[in-house]
Amino acid sequence: MGNYKVYLGNLTIYQVSAVDSDAKRDLAVYDGVEQGKFPVAKNPDLHTWTVSCELTANRINVDGWEPAQDIFKELDKMMQSKDPDRLVMVGDCGKVSELVLVKGYSQTEKYEGVYSVKLQLTQYKEASVRTQDVPYIPRPGKVPEMPKEVVFKSTADVAQALMPKWSDYTPVGGNNSPKEGSAISAYRMTFTDGQGNFYTNPNTIPIGKTIYNITSNGYVPGMTKREYEASKRSPSLGNDKTRMQREHHVEVEAKRTQETFNAMSKAIEEYRVTQKVPISR
Known part of the structure; x- marks a missing residue:
């Protein structure tokens, strides 16, 4: 024994x-x-x-x-x-x-x-609920605002919203070049559906579905809308999850660069045809 x-x-x-x-x-x-x-x-x-x-x-x-x-x-x-x-x-x-x-x-x-x-x-561990006031911990940096909701009804709407206007181009040496301060072109804009899916290629942007323009705010790639709103109250929410998704997003974007440039050309041509814009000579 x-x-x-x-x-x-x-x-x-x-x-x-x-x-x-x-x-x-x-x-x-x-x-x-x-x-x-x-x-x-x-x-x-x-x-x-x-x-x-x-x-x-x-x-x-x-x-x-x-x-x-x-x-x-x-x-x-x-x-x-x-x-x-x-x-x-x-x-x-x-x-x-x-x-x-x-x-x-x-x-x-x-x-x-x-x-x-x-x-x-x-x-045995007794379950307990904390009843004290939880101390406020300020979030470092700027608190991001919810991005603007957008619904595109057609591919023409996508082209009109994302591509620079034809008047923003000035013929130089027989080629069209953008004026200084012209609109941001599509390949530099990013949208999300709030469920972790991102769109930078105009050809892949969903039609008739609510998406969010997150080009110029602090949205963390991979966040759902609920997580994004909650991040204002809890700075640590989703950090482990979203860091990996952010790294993956960067890698995917690098692979899509060539595809996006091709899509830009197609979107500009579609816009020119639908709006009946003459080709400058």
Whole structure:
């Protein structure tokens, strides 16, 4: 037998042969863009113990002896109760004093009047709600404003809104070049549907759907509309999530550069045709 003294509530658990203890937590592993993998620790799981012992129906010469059947009845009562009991253990590896709940137990009668028993115990933590006022923590930097909602009814509307007006171009050496201070062209504008999807290519902008122009504000790529609004109140909301999405967004945008330039040319041509704008010679 191992050198253990185990007490659970008013019970003395005698003839303990082994105590298995389990403490762990999950780690979420993310893959940073060109930075390798990195872990993010989750909250630790509740501590658990499995106590193996041998209980008897007939008296034996051990401290705190009780008939096995009386101990089983008391364990059944503990399992019916939602209140925790105090677990105290003293062994070769130290001392433990914790509030626990009895998750379950198993018994096997090895021979008449002698039972091999395993107790499964789980650490108890009381759930609580904080009622104090939460101190205000100022958000560093400028608090972003919600971007303007936009609904494009047709591809012509997209071209008219995103592309510089034809009058903003002045013939120079037989080619059209933009005047100083002309409108921002489509490839430099970014829209989102508020669900983590972004649009910089005029050909991919949805028609008849509400989207948001986020070209010139502090919107964090990957945020939903709810997360974005909540970020004004909680500066840390979504930081772990959105950082990865922001890095992914940058990588995707780099790959789409050539596609976007081609789309610009197509959108300008469509605008010229629909608006019947003559080609300058």
